Amino acid sequence: MSSAILLRAEGISKSFPGVKALSNVNFSLRRGEIHSLMGENGAGKSTLIKVLTGVHEKDEGSFYLEGKPISPVSPQDAQRLGISTVYQEINLCENLSVAENIFIGREPKKRGRIDWKEMNCRAERILSERLKINIDVTKILSSYSTAIQQMVAIARAVDISSGVLILDEPTSSLDKNEVKQLFEVMTKLKSEGMGIVFISHFLDQIYEITDRITILRNGEQIGEYVTKEISRSQLVSKMIGREWGKDSNQENKNTRKEVQQVFVSAQNLGRRGMISPLDFTLRKGEILGLAGLLGSGRTEFAKVLFGIEKADQGVLTIDHQQIRNMTPKAAIDKGFSFCPEDRKVEGIVNDLSIRENIILGLQTKRGLFKYIPMNEQREIAQKYIELLNIKTPNMEERIDNLSGGNQQKVILARWLATAPKLLILDEPTRGIDVGSKAEIRKLILDLASQGISILFISAELEEMVACCDRVIVLRDRKKIGELDRTEMSESRIMDMIAEGVPVDET
């Protein structure tokens, strides 16, 4: 069977200053299989991929491709050897045509000039024959959906090298149908004998598409399993290194007391083109969910509430005080805080240290001239690093050296440091590992029981049902109903989103 092994990694180790990212990891990918790398954020998945594709240099160990030792020094080098990677963030030029994107840097030429006809023809062929999609390749890339763009990236990758394809969280920005489309392509490529490494945080997808799973934890390899033979609970417990208890279906929310005091309320609050006017109230210590699909207006409403986008109609009342002209600064002064959905663009400030990222919120609340003294800054940062279990060698580390889950915790820390009365969480658990997810959920419940109001947005309905006291359901930028704890269930919410059966409000 050794001939069937396409790619083998043996005893790979890699250290970064202060962190052992990989220690003695083995990994083997067979021909014609889809193999998942699983692990919490910071487990070493990305590092393994980066070492394999030559982004980082490995400290120890060796890679073998079809039995021959290889040591790529750059992603281009890896690609030449037959290993290509498609990242979560699509690395293509949106303003170029599909064909141009597929052939950029290696355009077919005739008499020293680009042979456009040949290029378009070949691009069409690659897409239709290998990926079974038929699109106009002369149109610019941005006129297509994210899913198609992802396919184009894959087409480019498989055209350059058809040995190993690495897909790093390709599904995180796709909807259900698009995921299905992607999986069809993956199955097709697999049948052609490619080895595919698939990284995803969605367990359903892992079970649907993969043949084998390699689990990493804290830079060590836990084991390799055949997907069919490992149960979900086994998988999760192996990933997070503890038995996965029943606390995923938290019923403990019932222990919280009902408070009737209203903190924020809105009448007819909306903004044209973003969110139709809606009414809402949020009590102290209440967890209110905003459910809906991507683009349903859930993020848009949060932005209007926080003053990132100005409401053009309606009234916002905070603590019985009417607020006009909301801005983020005014919102923060009123005790609002907002963990945005797009962590990389809207959340973290790359260049700054973890400490600076944490105190940023409190500093803006205090103002330009009320500087937080350095020792107070350190105390605050230390407090939240411990409280939220942020994994870092020290607080002066640049924030982009942290894994996604830990970055999310830093953003949470930023807002907790301001002692907020309202915490708006837009997909706080997206793209982060199971362990951090559980920690963040638990934190949300804790915070609510301390009297902090929470506006919770999540694409995972299970998570919403488990945490929320009440859910507002949105569809097509409109509020279509509201469910309280007794009426709330995943299927009920799903039905409302899907069919839009309005719920009678009394």
Add this chain to the structure above:
Amino acid sequence: MKHNFYKITQMKIFWPLVALAVLLLLNLFLLPGFFSIQIKDGHLFGSVIDILNRVMPLLIISLGMTMVIAKEGIDISVGSVLAISGALAAAMMEHTSVWVALLAAVGVGIICGLWNGVLVSVFEIQPMVATLILLTVGRGIAQLITGGQILSIDNSVYQYLGSGFLLGLPFPIFIGAAIFLIMMYLKKRTAMGLFLESIGNNMTASKFAGIQPKKMIILVYTICGVCAAIAGIIVSANVSSADANNAGLWIELDAILAVVIGGTSMRGGRYFLGGTIVGAFFIQTLSTTIYSVGINPQIVMVVKAIVVILVCLFQSQEFRKLFLKFTKKKVSFS
């Protein structure tokens, strides 16, 4: 020990300091008496003092420029603002007291800075274009003020600001030091540093964190305008005249260069006031050296360009890597 040395070489200020040190060392051999300082009438004289004195307008403007660049902007109008401020002060002194003239000169710096800041932040015009307006119009305004002539200044208080001595040292040094200290205070004892670096690195995330970028942008352009105006006062006071055409010509380019040599990236984010000072000193020392070594004035610009290219190349980590590889290979072959 080795590790520590590596750490030092990674500091932003390391390479500019090395460049400055090399230049000063060169002077030690090329120009005997470069470091000698004489005392005449209780005043210190010498090449070093001369450089310290002459660098101040550039240094002050570079400090202002550093903050603008930190927020991913640029201000190419500083030379014109310098000319306007000098011209206004000179023109006003003919009618009013020197203090009113000084206030007016600084005031016009504030107005110019506000103008740039509003164009960039409120109207979201690209900084290069927004400040280009004042770069071109500014000299015209200065000429209007001077009536197209070089105005001479005959006020001892005003002249003192550019050519007076305090404690044996030229007075502009004290102005420069004061501005540096104020800026360090703003960076280290207010949230200015944090906010600027945050905006320069990620404007969107900064907005989400509650920073008001528009206010900050207006603030830094205003500070930069004031710096340019103060430099204008020093320049005109030093030569006792206001020349709308030539005062501070091309100084914006030297200032940007000083900031970049000092380690602040044009992409914004982290900014280094100490580095900028070293950068400004480097540029001034280079000019002084070239002239006093006696290089043909016609090729002065070329020499300057070559040195600057070298310094910038050595600041690039990639270039240093290549350079080390290359030199190592050579050694192993021989």
